[in-house]
Structure formats: C-alpha cells, structure tokens
Amino acid sequence: MATVESPLPVATSRPRALALSTRWRRLAGSALFYVLLAIVCLIWAGPLIWALGTAVRAASQPLGKGWLWLPGAPTLENFREAWRSAPFLTYYTNTIIIVVGILACQLVTSVLAGYAFARGRFPGRDLLFLVFIFQLLTPITVLIVPNYLTMRSLHLVNSKLAIMLPYLGSGFGTFLVRQACRTVPIEMEEAARVEGANWWQLIWHVYVPLIRPALFAFTIISATYHWNDFLWPLIVTNTPGARPLTVGLSAFTQAGETGAQFPLIMAGTVLVVAPMLLAFLLLQRQFIDSFLRSGLK
Amino acid sequence: MAVASPRVEHVRARSTVLRRVAARWSGLLLVLPALAFISAFTLWPTLHVLFYSLQRHDLAHPTASFIGLANYREIVDDPIFWRVLKNTVYYAAVTVPISIVLALLLAVALNQKLPLRGLFRTAIFYPTVLPTISAAAIWLFIYIPDLGLADRLLGLLHLGHHNWLGNAHLILPALMVIAIWKQSGYFMIFFLAGLQALPAEVFEAAAIDGAGLFRRLWSITLPLLWPTTVFVTTIALVGAFQTVDQLFLLGQGGPNNASNLLLYRIYQEAFQNFNLGHASALTVIMLVLVFAISVINYRSLERRAYYEA
Numbered sequence: 001m002a003t004v005e006s007p008l009p010v011a012t013s014r015p016r017a018l019a020l021s022t023r024w025r026r027l028a029g030s031a032l033f034y035v036l037l038a039i040v041c042l043i044w045a046g047p048l049i050w051a052l053g054t055a056v057r058a059a060s061q062p063l064g065k066g067w068l069w070l071p072g073a074p075t076l077e078n079f080r081e082a083w084r085s086a087p088f089l090t091y092y093t094n095t096i097i098i099v100v101g102i103l104a105c106q107l108v109t110s111v112l113a114g115y116a117f118a119r120g121r122f123p124g125r126d127l128l129f130l131v132f133i134f135q136l137l138t139p140i141t142v143l144i145v146p147n148y149l150t151m152r153s154l155h156l157v158n159s160k161l162a163i164m165l166p167y168l169g170s171g172f173g174t175f176l177v178r179q180a181c182r183t184v185p186i187e188m189e190e191a192a193r194v195e196g197a198n199w200w201q202l203i204w205h206v207y208v209p210l211i212r213p214a215l216f217a218f219t220i221i222s223a224t225y226h227w228n229d230f231l232w233p234l235i236v237t238n239t240p241g242a243r244p245l246t247v248g249l250s251a252f253t254q255a256g257e258t259g260a261q262f263p264l265i266m267a268g269t270v271l272v273v274a275p276m277l278l279a280f281l282l283l284q285r286q287f288i289d290s291f292l293r294s295g296l297k
Numbered sequence: 298m299a300v301a302s303p304r305v306e307h308v309r310a311r312s313t314v315l316r317r318v319a320a321r322w323s324g325l326l327l328v329l330p331a332l333a334f335i336s337a338f339t340l341w342p343t344l345h346v347l348f349y350s351l352q353r354h355d356l357a358h359p360t361a362s363f364i365g366l367a368n369y370r371e372i373v374d375d376p377i378f379w380r381v382l383k384n385t386v387y388y389a390a391v392t393v394p395i396s397i398v399l400a401l402l403l404a405v406a407l408n409q410k411l412p413l414r415g416l417f418r419t420a421i422f423y424p425t426v427l428p429t430i431s432a433a434a435i436w437l438f439i440y441i442p443d444l445g446l447a448d449r450l451l452g453l454l455h456l457g458h459h460n461w462l463g464n465a466h467l468i469l470p471a472l473m474v475i476a477i478w479k480q481s482g483y484f485m486i487f488f489l490a491g492l493q494a495l496p497a498e499v500f501e502a503a504a505i506d507g508a509g510l511f512r513r514l515w516s517i518t519l520p521l522l523w524p525t526t527v528f529v530t531t532i533a534l535v536g537a538f539q540t541v542d543q544l545f546l547l548g549q550g551g552p553n554n555a556s557n558l559l560l561y562r563i564y565q566e567a568f569q570n571f572n573l574g575h576a577s578a579l580t581v582i583m584l585v586l587v588f589a590i591s592v593i594n595y596r597s598l599e600r601r602a603y604y605e606a
Contacts, residue, residue, distance in 0.1 A: 037406050038413075041420040044478065048423065050446050051435045109331035120324025128328060135339045137591045139539050142560065142583050145567045145576045146342035146349065169334025199323060228428035230542045231560075235568060246430045250545055253434045262438050269434045273427055280426045284419065287426065288486050 051273075055079070055266040078267035082252070085264070087240050088271060091248035098163050098233075098244055099226045105168040106222055107215060113169075114177025115203050119189065135171030141231055151236055162236045163244070167226065173218050176293065180214035181207055217290035220283075227276055245272045343584065349577035356571045368578040378579075380554050381562045384469060388558060389537035392476040397529055399481045401522070404488030405514060418489075422482035429479070433543035436475050437462075440547070462548045465555035472556055475543060480536065484529045491525035492518070531594035535587055559583055 056074035082088070116122070117129055140147075147166050148157075156162040184207060192206050208215070230246040237243045240251075249272045256265050280287050350368055354361040372378045407418050424432060439446040440461035448458045461471045495518075503513050519526075541560040544550055550557030550565065557565075563583065567576035 033406070034411065037411075037417065040403070041417045044424070044482070045420045046446070047432070047435045047439060047478070050439065054438065109334065112327040113331035116324040116327035120327065122322060122324030122328075125324065128325075128332065131332065131335060131340060135335045137588065138339055138343065138584070139535065139587055140339060141539055141541070142563075142580060142587065143339065143342040143346065145563065145573065145580050146345040147338055148567070149345070149349075149573070150338070150342065165334070166338035169331035169338075171335060171339075174331055199327075224426055228426075228430075230428065230430045230545075231564070234545070235564070246428050246542075249428075249434060250430050253437065253546055262441070262444070265434060266438065269431050273431045276426050276428070277423065280423065281419070284415075288422065291425065291483065292486055292490050 051266045051269055054263050055270045057263045059263070078263045079271065082264050082268040082271060086248060086252045086268065088245075088248065088268070090240060091243060091245040094160060094242065095227060095244040095246075098160055099223050101160070102164050102167045102226050103219060103222050105164070106170045106173050107218070109169050110173030110177050110218070111203060111208065111211075111215070113174045115181050115207055117174065117178045118181035119186075132171040132174050135169075136175060140166055144232060144235055147232075148235055156236075158237050158239060158242050160242055163233045163242075166232070170222070172294075173222070176214050176218050177211060180211035184210050214293075216286070217293045220287055220290035221294050224276060224287075248272075346577045346580045346584075349573060350581045352574050352577070354573040355575070361574075364574070368574045372575060372578055372582070377554055377557070378562070381557045381559055384555075384557060385538060385540075385559045388469065388473060388476070388540065389534055391470075392473050392480075392537055393530065393533040395473075396477050396481045396484055396533060397526065399477065400484035400529070401488050401519075401526070403481065404485045404492055405518065407485070408489060408492045421485060424479040425483040427479070429542035430546065432475065432479055433546040436471075436543070437546050440471055463552060465552050468548050468552070468556040472540075472543060472547060475547075476537070476540065480533065484533065487525050487529050488522060491522045495521050527594055531591060534590045534594075538583070538587055538590070559586075 055078055056076065057078070058073060058075045059077065113132070117125065117132075143166075151157050151162045151165070154162075156165070188206055188210075189202060192202050197205065228246060229244075230250070233244050234247045234250070237247065240248065243251075249268055252268050253265050256262075349361070351363060351365060352361040353364040353367065403421055407414055407421070411417070438444075442448060442460050442463075443452075443458050445461075447461060451457050451459070459467060461467050499517055499521075500513060503517055539560055540558050541564065544556065544558060544561045548556045550561050559579070560583065563576050563579045566572050566579060
C-alpha cells in the first residue's frame, strides 16, 4: 500500500522574482495542458465532423480533392438519394417498434420481479435471484447460436418478434428496480396496505412514482442498446421487411462500398445516427447519469 | 379466546390459510413473467449449447448425433481457432489498458473547472451512443486508401498511402483505434463520478503540502479510485471479448483471419460454414472466458472493498 510520505519542507520566504517566474511557468503549463486537451477533443470529434461534411458534399466535388472538411456549398441531395435508394422508412418503423416493444415489456416484467425481490418473501427467492444475476453476467449476444435454433423451431425466423423475444425479461432491469424499491420506506407500503390497497395498487401508486428515476435511467439504457443492436437482428432476419436500421445500414454500406458512393453512405449513416445523437445532445445529463447506472455499483 | 360458531370458525380458518398461501406464493407469481423469458432465452440456451457442443451437426451430417468431446478436439487442432484466440487476447490486451488510462487522464482533466468543459466532455462521450455499425461505416470511409481521412491527414505529412483494412499487419491496430475512440468516453464517466465522490479536502491538503500533480494522481487519486478501476476493467474486458459488429463492415475477419475475433468466428462457423457443433463448442469456450473475467474481477473488487471498509 502506498502511503503519502511526509512532504519536504517548503521554503517559506522565497525571493519575489522566483515566485513570479514560478507563476509564469504554471500559467504556461496550464495553457499547454489546455491546448493539448482541446486537440484530443478535436480528434475525438473528428470522425463525426468528417461524416457530416461528407454527407453534405455535392456530387460535383470529387472525393480526395479540395478542402478536407467542407468542400463547396453543402447540399441535402445525398440524403434524398439515400432515402430513395434503400427502404429507410421500413427500417425506421421496424427499429421504433422493436425498441418500444422491448422497453414496454421489460418495464412491466422488471417492475413486478424487482418489487417482489425487494419486498416479497417467498420460497426459493434467493436461488431465483441468482438466475437473474446469471443473466446479468451472461452476454446474451454470445448465445446467438442456441437462440437462433430456438427461433427456428418456433418458426419465428425473420420476424420482429424474434428480435424482441430474448430481451423481454431483463436481469439488469430487475436488479435496478430491486435496488430502487429498497430505498422506499416500508412504512409507506404498510400505510397503503392498511388503507386496503392490493398488490397492484401498491406497485402502481406507491412504488412506481417513487422509483421513477431508476425507470427513466433504464429506459435510456435499454433504448440506446436496442436502437444500436446489430448481430442478433442480422442473424434472425433475412429480408428488409423485418430488419432494423442497423442491419439496413450495413447492407446499404456493403452495396455502395465498391462504387465509391461514400457521400451517399455517409448520408445514410447520419440518418441512422441522428435520432440517438440528438436525444443525447438534448438530454446529456440524463444520458450520462443513466449510463453510470449501467455500471451497477 | 372469542367464542364463534364452528361454521364461522371454519370459514375464517380456511380464508387465513388461503391468504397465507397467497402471501407466501404471490411473490413468486410476480417474478414469473421475467423468469419465464430469462429461462427460455438465457438459461435454456446455455444448457442447450452445452449439449449441442457434444453433437455432430454440419452440412455433411444434417441430423445431429452424439460425438462426445470431438468438436472440442477438432477446435483445439484448428490453427484458425488459435489465430482467432490470439487476436482476441491481443485486441483486449491493447485496447483495455489504453482506454482505461486515457479515460482516467481525461476524467482528471475534465474534472477541473475549465472553459468549454461541457463541450469537451460531450466530444469525448458521444461515440458511446453511436451504434457500433454506424461508427464502423464512418471509419470504413476514414480508412479508405488515398481518399479517406487517415491517408489524407498522413498525406499532409507525406506519410500517405496505406491499405489499412487490406493489410494483415494494419487491420487489427486499425480496429483497436476505433475501440479506443468508441469506449474511452464511456469509461471516463465512471472515473468522473468516482472523482466527484472523493473528499476535496484530501487534495487540498496534499496541494498545500506541496505534492505535485503527478504525485497527487499516483498517491491519492489512483488508490482511492481503485474499486472504480477494477470495475471498469471488468466491463472493458467483457466488452473487448464480445467485439463483433464492426468486423462485418471492416475486413470481415480478413485478410486471412488477421482480424478475426472470437464472436465473429462463432458467427462464421454457424451461419457461413453451417457447422453448428463447432459453433456451439466455441460458444461454450467463450461463455467460460467471459464468466471467468466477471467472477475474478468481482472477487477482487469484493476483497478490496472489504479491506477499505
């Protein structure tokens, strides 16, 4: 274990000139530090700026020539063309149905189970909770092969339901709700019971309003995760009609890659990225707080 | 004891028994919906894949048959498996420490009061919310020879042109750069939260005692943030082992498996080679690896927390 050693004695009466030069050195140091930090942030923003710049690049501007970021007058033609050349509207609808459907089911199942684990006493509770923890630790994307076999035997391949089913019970959501329910004073539950509330009134009128921050955080994490999910929807679908945006974008990119259609592809990419990115920019604090919970400390 | 007619007594007794049974089992009923989904799509597949990894099931053998550990033996004898495993470990061993150190440094830097701090934090964090496949599409264009951003920036220094994704030596590093860019901001917010939870007096005292920036970082910040670091390492390792989405757009594991990673290999075996036995055995190996990482790190975190308590 490292211990903080007793500091060296500091000279108490330094000459004025020296103090001034140290101050200057410090100022130069923090200016250098700030410039360095700004450069790192610019590098991080680079790919997005590059994508946006390319997406609004006019067809008359050859790639690889001209000013790096924004050559010529910007145009929205690429977006129109991208929207025309791939069924983005279908992809959008599918993604929204999948994200909302998964979230709605997860909220119901997680609130019920989370409340029961926090306040209920029933046989096998701790053992069952281990099952939920197991799901928390098991990356569901690794289970693509057996889950695909399940969907095939249920004749659900190439449906939105197949994309949603594996996610409808959430160990993570249950865990979050359980933690949140435990912070609700038990007296509130007892008071509601005395007034004759049954179990669902108890959950709906007492617990849900009080654990709303946790539910909101879960909403952001779940929506982001499923908006971005790629591998499972790719495997379990095989026609554009059932596919979400991510899988559609991948097909769109692979089709255009050889034809040097990059402004078009970047426009398609921006179309896919935009909703999540806008939501993030508008709700930054909530996003970051929610992602912190995804750490489950 | 209150006197009541036997009939009333009987009804009351039955209703209390019922109520007791209901109270005893109602919790289970509430858990049931979530439990059903988790059992069907996490528990059962785990058992299913264990069982399936002992079966011969590929294009030449359309009906599955029990073959013991033969799939595992074949995988161990397969040089591609070792190549893929080596790539995955190499990928994790490079991206995880670099991302974590970067995240920690950025957190320390962006925890100070600075002009434009909010904008800087946004710039570092935004890749987290992008779909990996969209990020891959952007980077595909960055890595395009000559026309891409990478070659054009290097071209300014007369260091152009590279076939980033077609060169067996360059493609894995190119993928690592993307991972570091995409995840450092996510890890940073855990360190930021950790820093904000630390008592400010400790730092003030150290500064007064004349401890420099790096000394403070090394002797105070780092030990106090140790639990956060262990935790971030766990999610980083688990994430690195599951890297797959970007491979579909960037190189598809090639050239000659130079950028192939474990989960992509599972996909190839199952959905391109149609060898479900091999894919299942690989899945089992992967599950064991990911589980081991979680458990080992959870243990060390617990122990650490115990010492600090």
